[in-house]
Structures are given as structure tokens and as C-alpha cells.
Amino acid sequence: xxxPGDTVVVVEDELPMRRFLRSALMAHxxxxxxxxxxxxxxxxxxxxxxxxxxxxxxxxxxxxxxxLKRLREWSTAPVIVLSARDRENDKVIALDAGADDYLTKxxxxxxxxxxxxxxxxxxxAQPATEDPTIIVGPISIxxxxxxxxxxxxxxxxxxxxFRLLLLLARHAGKVLTHRQLLHDVWGPRxxxxxxxxxxxxxxxRKKLEVDPARPRWLTTEPGVGxxxxxx
Amino acid sequence: xxxxxxxxxxxxxxxxxxxxxxxxxxxxxxxIAGARLSLPDDAMLFLFAIMIAAFGGRRAGLLxxxxxxxxxxxxxxPPRFTFAVADLGYVMTFAVMFTVGAGMGTLVARLRHAxxxxxxxxxxxxxxxxxxADSARAVDVAEVAxxxxxxxxxxxxxxxxxxxxxxxxxxxxxxxxxxLAAQELAVVRAAHEQRRPAGRGTQLVPSARLLALPLxxxxxxxxxxxxxxxxxxxxxDREARELLEAIARQAGLAIARLxxxxxxxxxxxxxxxxxxxxxxxxxxxxxxxxxxxxITGTATALREISSALTPDQLAAIDTIVEEATWLGRILTNLxxxxxxxxxxxxxxxxxxxxxxxxxxxxxAEAVLAGRDVALDLAPDIGVRVxxxxxxxxxxxxxxNAAKHxxxxxxxxxxxxxxxxxxxxxxxxxxxxxxxxxxxxxxxKLYRGPNARGAGAGLGLAxxxxxxxxxxxxxxxxxxxxxxxxxxxWLPGGAPPPPPIDDRAIDDHAIDDHAIDDRAVDDRAVDDRAVDDRAVDDRAVDDRAIDDRAVDDRAIEPAPTGPGVSPAAGAAP
Numbered sequence: 001x002x003x004p005g006d007t008v009v010v011v012e013d014e015l016p017m018r019r020f021l022r023s024a025l026m027a028h029x030x031x032x033x034x035x036x037x038x039x040x041x042x043x044x045x046x047x048x049x050x051x052x053x054x055x056x057x058x059x060x061x062x063x064x065x066x067x068l069k070r071l072r073e074w075s076t077a078p079v080i081v082l083s084a085r086d087r088e089n090d091k092v093i094a095l096d097a098g099a100d101d102y103l104t105k106x107x108x109x110x111x112x113x114x115x116x117x118x119x120x121x122x123x124x125a126q127p128a129t130e131d132p133t134i135i136v137g138p139i140s141i142x143x144x145x146x147x148x149x150x151x152x153x154x155x156x157x158x159x160x161x162f163r164l165l166l167l168l169a170r171h172a173g174k175v176l177t178h179r180q181l182l183h184d185v186w187g188p189r190x191x192x193x194x195x196x197x198x199x200x201x202x203x204x205r206k207k208l209e210v211d212p213a214r215p216r217w218l219t220t221e222p223g224v225g226x227x228x229x230x231x
Numbered sequence: 232x233x234x235x236x237x238x239x240x241x242x243x244x245x246x247x248x249x250x251x252x253x254x255x256x257x258x259x260x261x262x263i264a265g266a267r268l269s270l271p272d273d274a275m276l277f278l279f280a281i282m283i284a285a286f287g288g289r290r291a292g293l294l295x296x297x298x299x300x301x302x303x304x305x306x307x308x309p310p311r312f313t314f315a316v317a318d319l320g321y322v323m324t325f326a327v328m329f330t331v332g333a334g335m336g337t338l339v340a341r342l343r344h345a346x347x348x349x350x351x352x353x354x355x356x357x358x359x360x361x362x363x364a365d366s367a368r369a370v371d372v373a374e375v376a377x378x379x380x381x382x383x384x385x386x387x388x389x390x391x392x393x394x395x396x397x398x399x400x401x402x403x404x405x406x407x408x409x410x411l412a413a414q415e416l417a418v419v420r421a422a423h424e425q426r427r428p429a430g431r432g433t434q435l436v437p438s439a440r441l442l443a444l445p446l447x448x449x450x451x452x453x454x455x456x457x458x459x460x461x462x463x464x465x466x467x468d469r470e471a472r473e474l475l476e477a478i479a480r481q482a483g484l485a486i487a488r489l490x491x492x493x494x495x496x497x498x499x500x501x502x503x504x505x506x507x508x509x510x511x512x513x514x515x516x517x518x519x520x521x522x523x524x525x526i527t528g529t530a531t532a533l534r535e536i537s538s539a540l541t542p543d544q545l546a547a548i549d550t551i552v553e554e555a556t557w558l559g560r561i562l563t564n565l566x567x568x569x570x571x572x573x574x575x576x577x578x579x580x581x582x583x584x585x586x587x588x589x590x591x592x593x594x595a596e597a598v599l600a601g602r603d604v605a606l607d608l609a610p611d612i613g614v615r616v617x618x619x620x621x622x623x624x625x626x627x628x629x630x631n632a633a634k635h636x637x638x639x640x641x642x643x644x645x646x647x648x649x650x651x652x653x654x655x656x657x658x659x660x661x662x663x664x665x666x667x668x669x670x671x672x673x674x675k676l677y678r679g680p681n682a683r684g685a686g687a688g689l690g691l692a693x694x695x696x697x698x699x700x701x702x703x704x705x706x707x708x709x710x711x712x713x714x715x716x717x718x719x720w721l722p723g724g725a726p727p728p729p730p731i732d733d734r735a736i737d738d739h740a741i742d743d744h745a746i747d748d749r750a751v752d753d754r755a756v757d758d759r760a761v762d763d764r765a766v767d768d769r770a771v772d773d774r775a776i777d778d779r780a781v782d783d784r785a786i787e788p789a790p791t792g793p794g795v796s797p798a799a800g801a802a803p
Contacts, residue, residue, distance in 0.1 A: 027532070195581035
């Protein structure tokens, strides 16, 4: 799926960080194009038509968010943003503005590669030919029949829970923000009612997790949203 | 018997002075002229004298009339050189003299009075204008007070003192030299507290020897101006009182303006401080975290080529990662304490306790190193908090427990409703909190005697800062049976009700409800595909999505049923 030939544009102003990203990605067969400023990044994106973009939100010559918005006007290449732990709001804004995932500094090579792989996989999936059954770990979802099984046993979900699970499963491995989940499950007017979402997520965990307080699949991304892990 | 006051006597003496001269002149002129040539009417001379004297006022007019009558009678009316009157016709002349004297005198007095009054009005208007200009220039309350004192003293010609509340709220003299006696101070206080005039000429303590007016600023009394009224000046006239009231009103407005200006300046300073702080935080955050991220990332990249490394080299890489992570945690705590201690706004939302404990446990995984953590969380409770900060709080408590207790001992986390909120307890079986240090442990840079390894003594201080910023509490206690218990209380409770929006659609929901209910019952049966398809089609319609939100609530109170419980074998 991914590997030699896939081009990743790395937008990072700190040279040591860029060096680390380059060596980690190149060691796994990616072609890496580096950009230290917004202007360089835009040029690189136009010239190389990358398969994915890694973007540090704390760029000095302008807002990384601005670049993301401009990029989204013409490109669908997955964007993974890098940000510090207590900048949750930046991450949420970036994700809502079209970023595909995020990494909190510090992170290791394996997390970086896992995010890029998931993003590339989703970017290449054809929605029209989506499988009628989605399987994530022990969870299997029959889209047509509204049926969910956990390790082969039928699980009853309410319609809301089903929609929530389906949405997370269709983006398995990828983070979805509170806003995205609320918007898609409850409609555009509910985007602020996060407690709604939290109550239903808790119910879903109760039904699908062995220990809901230590979720294996339905993980919380604090301050950002939720993720259905697929590995 | 009425004893005339000094002022009345003085007024009559002045009137006498201005009446005697013209009458004496008229008499002399009449006598001299009468001896040489025959005057047709001597009375005309006296009328002229009365007119001149009347310029001295009503008293002078009357006095001149009396003197003229006497002189005319004595010197000119036959029999001359007696006060007897032979011809009764002269009585008429006397009456005319009196009338002219009194009338002219009154007229002149009225004119004089009107002139004096308008001059005084002019002076007071000028004084008020001057005061307004001064008070507009004032940059603080003390300057307004001294302007009030100076101008009021000028206008009233009486000692004035201005009092404003000090830092402790008690009134203290801010301008004017007149000292106040205890009972006078009580009158001033009454005016201040009741926000209305007090003292002489008012309904509040009218017997007092002073008049006190509050300086009203936006419905509140910002101070008091008090005028001493001594024996010489028992009361001040209506106009002076009005002027004093105008000054007090202007002073109140000036003080209100100063207060608004000060508030605006404070707000601006706060905004600037807040901007500076967040700029600083984001710089620190970026400048310190990026190298840490590079260290961690590069070390993990090195570790990937483990086949080429000796065990010692691998251990060295692990040490690098661990230490960088530790530095990162200290940095996170430093940033968190700056955030909560410097009054940044905390964005709170309702979060299930289970979720927040879960994400703290996930982050603490490396620190806990497989240690047994037992959970006892009451179902369906949540806290109204900033989830990031509370996760940090719990993480710090878990790290603290891991650091201070032997590796194999268990940690327990319990949560239950407590009053208007939720109590969360993190308990361990370590050596416990040193007796008497239950409060000290939350102080910055406090380090316990049993601390293993390095520690900045920040973790628990951050916990307290975060709990306090949420309106919550945190306390440490000895645990019965040995160990320490950290008990946090945070606002929260059951989940908030869904918005009214969604309940309002009940009408539409009735049919769907039936379908959904059936869907629930039919789950176990296999031949429901057609019905479910119908439900699915509806999902296209946005309206239907909202309806389902309602249905969902209807279904939830009975969540148990076949296949609902977390089935065995769910483990990955």
C-alpha cells in the first residue's frame, strides 16, 4: 500500500526536527521533500504533488493553518499536523479545517509512520466501492443490516450509537473531532453539545469494551475527539 | 423686648449717615434762601433731599423722610421754631414726604437687591464653571476633593472639608482644613451611607452645626462635602445651597468618570498581560518542546536499528527517551501551573469520570509500568471541568503514587457523587503522607522524604492549582490500613439534559419511535432486514436524524437486553 515512491512533504522550520522526520521517513522508503517556510511548502506541494504532507503548526513565517486552508483549495493529499500537548485548540481548528490527523510532540517513529499509513489508506479508499461490512479488530459492522457483532456475538446498539460507531469505523485509525462527530451524527445544529457525544461514547464503550475505563478500541483524544483504533 | 442684633444696629447707623447730610443741607439751604428771597414751596427742597437719601436704601429713605418732616415743621411751618402746626394743610405735605421717602427707598433697595443678586449669581456661575474645569482636569479623587474644597470655600465663605473613603472604606478627610468633631463626623457618615444631604437645613440631623452633601457617582456615594456653619453664619441661603449641590453633583460625575477611566485602564492592562502571557507560553512551549521532541524522536529512530546495537547501547537509548519524557512532563506541569495561576479562563464542559480517568491511565501507562490499578467508579457520573487539566491532575497523582510507593503495591481510584459534585479518590499503599505534612505536600517545591529519583516538587502543587481553578478542592490524608489518599472534589454530577430543541420534535417522533422500538425488539430475530432498510432510508433526511436523537433517549433507560452486555470474548 505504502512504501517506495510515496512522496511526503515535510513542512518544519526547525532543522533538527526536519532532519529527524527525514531520516525516519526515508528509512521506511518514503521520498521526502523538505520545506522550511510556508512559501517553500506551497511550491513543493505544487511541484511534487505529494501523497502526504507533515505540517508543523508552529511555523515562524505565518500560520500553518493558513497554509492548510490554501492547500485544501486544490489538494486532497492527507495532512498530518504536529503540535504541542497543551495546544489542543490549534489541533482541533486544524482538523476541522481539513487536516487528517495530528501528532503531539514528542512522538516516536512508530507513531509517525502509523499516522501516515492510516492517512494514505483513507486517501486511497474509494467511497463508492466501500465494503458493506466493516471489520475493525473484533468489531464487525454490517452497514446494510444495521448489525454489529463483537467477536461473533450480536451486540444491540441504539440508532445513535450505530451511527456513531459506523462513522468512527469508516475512518478507522483516524481521529475525528467532537465537532465532526456531532455534525455527522446529530446534525449541524448540535456542534456545541459535546456532553451529548460523551454520554453516547460512554454507552458505546460499555457495550464494546472489556473495561470501558481502559478502552482498547474506542480511545479518547483528550480535548480533541475520539479515535477507533484499527491495530 | 427685642434686642436688635448687631447687624440691624449697624444698618440703621449707615442709613442715618446717608439720611442726615441731605436733610441738613436742605434745611440750611431753605433757611438761607428763605431769608433772602421768597421760595414758592420749601417742601420741594426736602423732597429732593429725601430722594437723594433714598439712594442709601429703604431705611435711609424712611429716616430722611422723618428728619425732613421734623426739620420742615420746625423751621418753615408757622408757627416757626416750634413743632406745632397751625395749618392742617401741612399734614398733607408731611404725608407726601413720607410716601416719597418710603416709596423711593423701597424702589432703590429693590433695584440694589436685584443687582446684587445678579452679580452674586454671576459670581457663582463663574465659580461653578471654574470648578467644573478644575474637576475635569483632575487625574485622581484627591484632586477632585481639593477642587471641591477650594471652590466651595470661595463661594460660601465658610470652612469646608471634603471626605472620601480610604482603602478600608472608612471616610477620611481628603481636602479642607476644618477638623470635625465626633458628632459632626457622624452626620457626615450618615450623609455618605444614606446617600442624601444631612445636617443643618435638611431632614437628617437638622440640629448639627454643619451641612453635609454626598458626592453621588453613579447612584453611589463617592465622598462627602461638609460646610461648617458657625454662630455668625447659621444657615446658608437657598442659592448657595443650590450651588453647593451643583458642585457636589459635578464632583460625583468627575469621580464616576475617573472610576470608569481606571476600570478601562485596568481591563486594558489585564488584556495586555494575558496576551503577553500567552505569547510567552507559546514561545516556551515551542522552543523547549521542539528540542525535546527531536531528542525523543531521534532516539526512537535509533532504537529501530536494534539489531545493530549492543544491549548497553539499547539501554542508553532508553535512558535518553526516559529522561526526555521526564523533562517534557516537568515542562507540561510548569505550563499548566502558569495557566491556572494567572487567571486564564478555563473552558469547562461535562465529561464522564470514566473517560477522564481512562485517558489519564492511558497517559500514565509508562509511569505505572504494569502496576495494578483498581477502579471503583460510580456509573454515569461526570465532572464539569476542562478535561485536559483534570487529566493532568490525575496523571500527576498517579505519577506521585508511582514515585512514592514500592513497585508492586496497588493503586486504587474511586469516584462517587458528593454534594453538588463528584469526589474522586486516588489511594495507594505506600508509606503515606508524613504526619502533619497534609497541607505542605501541595506547596511548590515540597519534596517528600521518601521521594525516589528526581522530582521538581511541582506535581501536587499543580494538582491543587488545577482543582482550585475549577472551584474544587484537593486534600491528602492517611489511609486506614496504611498508605495515602488524595481526595479531589470537583463540580459535576449526572449528565445534563439534552437541549430543548430535540425534545420539541416529539410529535414527529411518535411514528419513528414505534419503528425504533420494534427494531430493538426484533434485534434477536433475523428477518428484520426490510424494516431496518426503511429506518436506514430515513437517515438520508436530516430531519430524521434529529428525530432519532429523541428516540435514542427514549430507548436508553432500558439498555439491557439480549446481547447488550459487554460480551465475553470481546478482548482483542
